[in-house]
Amino acid sequence: MHVAAGVLVDGAGRVLLAQRPPGKHLAGRWEFPGGKLEAGEDTAAALVRELDEELGIAVDPLSFEPLIRVPWSYGERPLCLDAVIVRAWSGVPAALDAAAIDWRDPRDVDPSLLAPADRAILAALRLPEHYPVTPSDVSVERAATLVRAALARGERLMQWRLPSVSLAEARKGAAGLLPELRRFGASLLLNRDIEGARELGLGVHLSAAQLRELDARPLPPSQWVAASCHDADELAMAVRCGCDFATVSPVMPTASHPGAEPLGWPRFAKLAEAAALPVFALGGVGPHEVAEARMHAGQGTAGIRAFWRA
Template sequence: MHVLAGVLVDGAGRILIAQRPPGKHLAGMWEFPGGKVEPGEAPMAALERELDEELGIAVDPLSFEDLIRVPWNYGERSMLLEAVVVRAWTGEPQALEAAAIDWRLPRDIDPAMLAPADRPILAAIWLPEHYPITPADASVAHASTLVRAALARGERLLQWRLPGVPVDEVRAGAAALLPEVRRFGAHLLLSRDIEGARALGVGVHLSSAQVRELGERPLPLGSLVGASCHDPDELALASALGCDFATLSPVEPTQSHPDTPPLGWPRFAKWAENASLPVYALGGLAPAEVPMARMHAGQGIAGIRGFWNNATDPA
């Protein structure tokens, strides 16, 4: 079943969500408006029709922007949920078929209120295009300096990864950064340290081994969970765990893993497009390659050296 969802964005950056009416599957939960593609119908024509029927608006197809494709299973019912950003329409949206509609800023939407298949759409809306990861050989002091500089230049999602530093020092360094991270409205994820993430009230980025070993999401919805993935099986497991996003690597040859064959962009695109969550391209990439990632079904670029200008620890 092919389903189109329209993500209407108004001039204030708010998005429209609709509540499923009584008697429907997942009644009471919220979703992005849209519906099924009828036999012989073009997908974008289906979206135009559904938004007219559900909201009473005429949308401008020239304003459409592809966002994410979410393959999903509700029990024995499988579907492909294709989300499209809509920025121009005529008419005032009304709840013609939904129990209610509401305009909210993405950060004010609790993922738990959304139907499960719509949660990756919300993540794709607000997750940034960049995901810097601190250099593995940095000290806590140097990594803290790098993170503060990154926040000042506009980075809003960062991974705190210092594998050579004792865990207590890693946690203390993260705790010291949190007031500034939160002042910028940013997110700092601890690498692999689920216990530390729970203690500090931050997100966590899981290793591929953790993705394979864990049986359930390690943090509640609202606390970010990322996952390191290297193949479609790990992407599927990350989605099943309820991870908010994943990195897929290595896309290009890397200094850290010179013997690992790179995926290349065509394979990255195939795997990312069939994943049920936003996917960052990682491995031998720099921020300037965000357009390339977006062209190949990626959320954006994750990286280490490319984000820190090969910065080394002066200590």
């Protein structure tokens, strides 16, 4: 089943959610409005029709911006959910086919209230285009200086990865950044340190080995959970563990892993399109490859050297 979802964004950055009515599958859950493609329709045409039928508005396809494609399965009901950002329409949205509608800031939406397939859409909305990772060969003090400089220039999502220092030192350094992170509304994910993330209220970035050991999400929805993935099996494990997003690497040749065979953009796109969560391209890419990553179904780019040089 192919479904189109419209992510209506108003001038204040709020998005429109619709509550599924009684008697329907997942009744009471909230979702992004839309519906099934009919025979001969593409995503844009289906969205124009569905938003007219469900909300009574006329949308402009020229304002559409692809966000994410989510493959999902509700038991024996597999579907492909194409989410599209909609920024222009005429008319006032009304709950013509929903129990209720509500405008919400994406940051304030509880993912557990959404239909499961729609949670990846919410994550894609919340996530930025960059995901810098701290250099592995620097001191805690130097890493903290780099993070503060990155916050000042606009980065809002970073990974705290310091394999050359003790766990206690790394946690202490991350704790020292909490005031700046809160002031900027930014997120820091601790590399592999689930307990440290729980203690400090931060996110965690899991290794592929950790994914194999987990059978449930290790943190509450208010804290990011990400994972390092390299193939379709690891991406499937990340979804099973309730991860919010993943990195896939290496996309291009990289000095940090000279013996690893790069995926290239076509193979990266195949993995990203089949993943039911946002995916960042990692390995041999930097902030200037965001457009390339977006063209190949990625959320954006992650990296080390290129981001801190910038």
